[in-house]
Amino acid sequence: MSLLMAVHERQPGRLIDMPTPTVLQLQLGKELKRLREKRGLTLAEAVEVLGNKETKLSRLERGQSSVRTLDIQVLLDRYEATEEEKAWALETARHCNQRGRWSGYRSVYAKHFRMAVDLEEDASTIRHYQAELIPGLLQTEGYMRAMFSEGGPRVFDQAIDSAITARLERQKVIERSSAPEIGFVLSESCVLRQVGDEKVMREQLLQLATVAELANVQLQVLPFKARTYTPACTYPFTTFRIQSPGKAGPLEFVYLEDFHDGRYLDEQDDVETYSHLWARLTGAALDPVASREYLLREADNHV
DSSP: OOHHHHHHHTSTTOOSOOOOHHHHHHHHHHHHHHHHHHTTOOHHHHGGGGTSOHHHHHHHHTTOSOOOHHHHHHHHHHTTOOHHHHHHHHHHHHTTTOOOTTOGGGGGSOHHHHHHHHHHHHOSEEEEEESSSOOGGGOOHHHHHHHHHTTOTTOOHHHHHHHHHHHHHHHGGGTSTTOOEEEEEEEHHHHHSOOSOHHHHHHHHHHHHHHTTSTTEEEEEEOTTOSSOOGGGGSOEEEEEEOOSSSSOOEEEEEEEOSSOEEEEOOHHHHHHHHHHHHHHHHHSOOHHHHHHHHHHHHHTOO
8 A cells, every 4th residue: 555545545435546636636735835824935935946047946846747756856855854754745645646547438527617526526524515406416317308409509429418418427426435514505496487397397396305415415495585694606616625734734615616717725714605605595595304305395396
């Protein structure tokens, strides 16, 4: 067993799984930033060993650039890292540049969404608020096919099949043995907006009720008549928390998406803002039991 896999084996509730290259790169960047700050060095002072490329080091610390093992070695020496810190960082660097992950049916993922897929796969906690459509992690195949088929003339059968296969693969994260804790808050509009025919909607709502019974899932519906008004409830978002080895602390991201792009926020103020928003949404929504009962009643309306 490699050092990297051994470290991740020690994470509570996790199998001996290698994190995705994206997550490894983010973890490595955060650890490098911690080591630099521990030595009391600014970016400007640290980049001397990289040829004064401050932008390069900044992107490396944010997990946004490819990793060269030689650069990592030079930085670790500059930071006077311990042998254990060096061993983990160098082995992590060697696994960051794997190729071919987004080939085949996975190539349907938009580039801006690929990081979210990787965060989803390695997260210990996921929280998702959706305002209009059922989230991809909860969609039935019938709901997906109806939604993709109505996407316009540029959507072909082969592309639809690949998109469905990719999304069904993503859904395995919910019920795997090392599944994360997942919270969903769905606006009532998600439940009432019809996608496909009556049969599709009935199957979809029953599927939501089934998933809501899983021990690692908390699913709530935010009704139109919620007594607490939350102005930001028109904007969907997802938060991810990923446990990390070492002393750098967990990775925390907020993912925001519009029609053609996505943004990732990891500043502490942003993460805290969406954490407070999540608390308001769960407080305003129906509790999990009442939400499931509501879903079952709505399913009976589709016959």
